[in-house]
Amino acid sequence: MSQTLGVYSASLSERITPITGAFAAGSCTHLLGANGAGKSSLLEILAGISTPDSGRCSIGNEDLARLSLTQLAGFRSYLGQHSYAAFAIPVSDYLRFYAAPAQPTVPDLLEQTLEVRHLLSRPITALSGGERQRVELTRSLLQVWPAICDGQGIILLDEPLQGLDVKHQFGFLALSRKLSGWGNTVVLSCHDIGLSANHADCVWLLKQGQLVCQGAPREVLTEANLYATFDCHFAVTEQRNFLQIHVCDPIVLP
Numbered sequence: 001m002s003q004t005l006g007v008y009s010a011s012l013s014e015r016i017t018p019i020t021g022a023f024a025a026g027s028c029t030h031l032l033g034a035n036g037a038g039k040s041s042l043l044e045i046l047a048g049i050s051t052p053d054s055g056r057c058s059i060g061n062e063d064l065a066r067l068s069l070t071q072l073a074g075f076r077s078y079l080g081q082h083s084y085a086a087f088a089i090p091v092s093d094y095l096r097f098y099a100a101p102a103q104p105t106v107p108d109l110l111e112q113t114l115e116v117r118h119l120l121s122r123p124i125t126a127l128s129g130g131e132r133q134r135v136e137l138t139r140s141l142l143q144v145w146p147a148i149c150d151g152q153g154i155i156l157l158d159e160p161l162q163g164l165d166v167k168h169q170f171g172f173l174a175l176s177r178k179l180s181g182w183g184n185t186v187v188l189s190c191h192d193i194g195l196s197a198n199h200a201d202c203v204w205l206l207k208q209g210q211l212v213c214q215g216a217p218r219e220v221l222t223e224a225n226l227y228a229t230f231d232c233h234f235a236v237t238e239q240r241n242f243l244q245i246h247v248c249d250p251i252v253l254p
């Protein structure tokens with residue numbers, strides 16, 4: 001089954017107005033927009049956690065609503081913004097609890113990127129914010145790792161970079177591209193426009209629950225589109241094949 005994700009006129013009361021679009025299998029899409037723009041709400045709809053009031057979602061040729069949670073759990077990972085364990089269990093137990101039966105240990109690729117091995121014996125509640133986020137990212141990918149290895153995974157991540165230091169941010173963005181390169185569908189939300197400009201195959205700009213535009217970063221991340229989305233003036237330049245995006249007009253307080 002191809003794992004292209006589609007939304008057709010999907011809306012969620014006062015959070016998302018009807019949105020239509022597709023996230024291609026094998027692509028890494030970043031959702032960008034101001035606070036409250038609807039990024040988390042859209043991810044919840046795509047994950048099957050929130051049911052749209054109207055419209056529908058599809059995975060390949062299947063209607064998302066027709067898939068059971070057990071079926072989804074085999075290939076779809078979702079990491080919310082506040083997915084934190086509340087109990088002081090060791091990281092190793094936490095990861096083992098969620099891991100796919102066929103992949104009980106952390107694969108080398110995840111370890112190289114997220115570096116959680118030295119944290120395994122520590123209580124999860126005693127980690128720093130960024131360390132916990134690395135454990136949560138590991139957990140969410142470990143859960144569907146066999147499907148990811150087959151290029152059949154759907155990976156939905158709400159602000160995966162939150163709390164990560166620079167090295168782990170870049171490492172994780174490289175990992176996201178690698179996993180989408182294997183055929184998986186990756187959709188994540190991000191607040192760093194400059195990083196998304198250079199690490200996404202596709203970006204969606206959202207504002208007040210609406211899709212402003214979507215497409216390849218170089219086509220979509222124009223000064224006009226960014227102003228329309230964020231109400232800030234941006235300067236977009238290119239250096240050594242990298243897009244550089246800065247706010248160029250400071251917001252003047254009264």
Ligand SMILES: Nc1ncnc2c1ncn2[C@@H]1O[C@H](COP(=O)(O)OP(=O)(O)OP(=O)(O)O)[C@@H](O)[C@H]1O
Pocket residue numbers: 014015033034035036037038039040041042
């Ligand atoms: N559970 C909820 N019930 C009702 N409204 C909600 C709920 N969660 C979010 N909202 C509202 O829906 C709108 C979209 O919120 P959402 O969390 O999707 O935005 P976001 O783009 O992810 O924002 P942020 O960047 O701050 O995380 C906001 O107006 C928010 O107040």
